[in-house]
Amino acid sequence: MDNQKTNESLNNFFSEIGNLVLFTRNMGQQFFSAPRELVKQGYFIGVKTLPLVVITAFIMGMVLTLQSRPVLMDFGAGALLPGMVSVSFIREIGPVITALLCAGKISSGIGAELGAMKVTEQLDAMEVSGTKPLNFVVATRVIATTFLVPILAFIADAIGLLGSYLSINMYEPMSFVLFISQAFDSLRQPLKPSFSASSLV
Amino acid sequence: MEPVIEVRHLVKAFHTNRVLNDISFNLDRGMNMAILGKSGVGKSVLAKCIVRLIDPDEGEIRVLGKDMLALDAIQLDEVRKRIGYIFQGGALYDSMTVQENLEFQVRRTREEMNKADLQDLVEEALANVGLLQAIHKMPAELSGGMKKRVAVARTLIFKPEIIVYDEPTTGLDPVTAGEISELILDVQKKYNTSSLIISHDMKCVKMTANHLKIITNGSFYTAGTWADLCESQDPEIWGYFH
Numbered sequence: 001m002d003n004q005k006t007n008e009s010l011n012n013f014f015s016e017i018g019n020l021v022l023f024t025r026n027m028g029q030q031f032f033s034a035p036r037e038l039v040k041q042g043y044f045i046g047v048k049t050l051p052l053v054v055i056t057a058f059i060m061g062m063v064l065t066l067q068s069r070p071v072l073m074d075f076g077a078g079a080l081l082p083g084m085v086s087v088s089f090i091r092e093i094g095p096v097i098t099a100l101l102c103a104g105k106i107s108s109g110i111g112a113e114l115g116a117m118k119v120t121e122q123l124d125a126m127e128v129s130g131t132k133p134l135n136f137v138v139a140t141r142v143i144a145t146t147f148l149v150p151i152l153a154f155i156a157d158a159i160g161l162l163g164s165y166l167s168i169n170m171y172e173p174m175s176f177v178l179f180i181s182q183a184f185d186s187l188r189q190p191l192k193p194s195f196s197a198s199s200l201v
Numbered sequence: 202m203e204p205v206i207e208v209r210h211l212v213k214a215f216h217t218n219r220v221l222n223d224i225s226f227n228l229d230r231g232m233n234m235a236i237l238g239k240s241g242v243g244k245s246v247l248a249k250c251i252v253r254l255i256d257p258d259e260g261e262i263r264v265l266g267k268d269m270l271a272l273d274a275i276q277l278d279e280v281r282k283r284i285g286y287i288f289q290g291g292a293l294y295d296s297m298t299v300q301e302n303l304e305f306q307v308r309r310t311r312e313e314m315n316k317a318d319l320q321d322l323v324e325e326a327l328a329n330v331g332l333l334q335a336i337h338k339m340p341a342e343l344s345g346g347m348k349k350r351v352a353v354a355r356t357l358i359f360k361p362e363i364i365v366y367d368e369p370t371t372g373l374d375p376v377t378a379g380e381i382s383e384l385i386l387d388v389q390k391k392y393n394t395s396s397l398i399i400s401h402d403m404k405c406v407k408m409t410a411n412h413l414k415i416i417t418n419g420s421f422y423t424a425g426t427w428a429d430l431c432e433s434q435d436p437e438i439w440g441y442f443h
Contacts, residue, residue, distance in 0.1 A: 129281065
């Protein structure tokens with residue numbers, strides 16, 4: 001009896017893995033087969049998420065600078081502020097907050113939309129009319145997200161640095177060219193392997 | 202008469218619950234067959250097995266001469282284009298207008314069609330269900346009856362040989378339900394379709410079907426015309442008609 005249950009559980013487990021592999025393979029085969037829907041999803045995922053990413057990154061950039069400045073000033077290291085903000089923002093905070101915002105906003109939106117389509121049999125209607133819901137509904141969203149989240153992260157980095165620059169200028173005037181120069185000088189330093197590993201985590 | 206759907210010894214179970222148990226029947230060309238049964242007896246599962254939205258565990262399904270269980274994905278899509286399926290709630294794509302709903306599957310399956318021909322096709326299908334004026338509306342702006350009509354129009358666009366109606370009048374008021382029943386008959390006459398009507402609306406069944414089957418406990422309990430079954434004294438059958 002126990003053996004039968006174990007076999008059944010194993011069978012279900014490997015069936016599920018098999019289904020996931022087939023699902024991924026089918027989706028891969030059908031990339032770019034619905035260009036109009038891809039543009040539409042690109043608009044929803046990219047453009048509609050942009051304001052949220054911009055506001056959050058701007059605030060994060062300002063707050064990071066405002067919080068770090070007093071400590072650095074105490075040690076007479078105020079000149080390192082642009083470099084510190086740029087390294088922490090571009091290497092860690094920017095991509096992380098973008099990913100979290102996208103996970104919250106885009107993923108929940110997609111989940112709710114697909115759930116509603118499943119419940120109201122819209123996906124079955126596509127399937128039965130010979131239109132594969134996989135390439136129209138799933139592949140377009142995966143591709144749009146894959147391409148647009150890194151672009152959003154890049155924008156978040158830029159806006160975060162802008163917030164940091166404005167924040168520094170609230171205390172003392174600093175030219176934008178000098179700020180950018182100091183920020184990117186710090187980024188030119190090679191990463192230690194341990195830093196790369198922590199980024200992966 | 203030539204059968205358009207042949208089902209033999211169909212079995213479908215969900216875990217330990219055997220929903221369909223040795224179901225066999227033929228739907229002949231031009232026939233309107235109604236399948237009656239209480240909620241949860243497997244009527245919709247049977248309909249979904251026929252178009253392979255659900256894969257049966259055992260048995261054989263032939264639609265328009267094709268063995269549905271042996272077809273690959275491309276062959277299956279070709280057969281599915283010859284079958285219309287009207288879902289319970291209409292299943293209109295709610296992010297698209299009525300026009301886009303009708304155009305969508307044509308665009309996805311017949312890419313060579315030009316815009317003017319496509320427009321004509323959409324307008325003809327909507328005119329056939331009396332909803333040409335709703336062409337630019339969103340599904341959320343339509344009533345339940347209108348959604349069903351648009352769903353029929355969306356199906357008619359491929360001029361199917363068979364239409365499966367899954368509870369076409371459920372949730373509609375009696376007047377609208379009557380209109381949908383008339384529409385089913387009109388479509389059958391105009392397009393010479395064969396229909397499989399899954400329902401427990403007896404008025405709709407009486408109006409539309411020329412052959413009835415009653416399903417209980419996963420198998421067909423009885424079959425016949427409305428007149429045959431209406432006279433039965435069997436309590437299992439009597440309850441449907443009185």
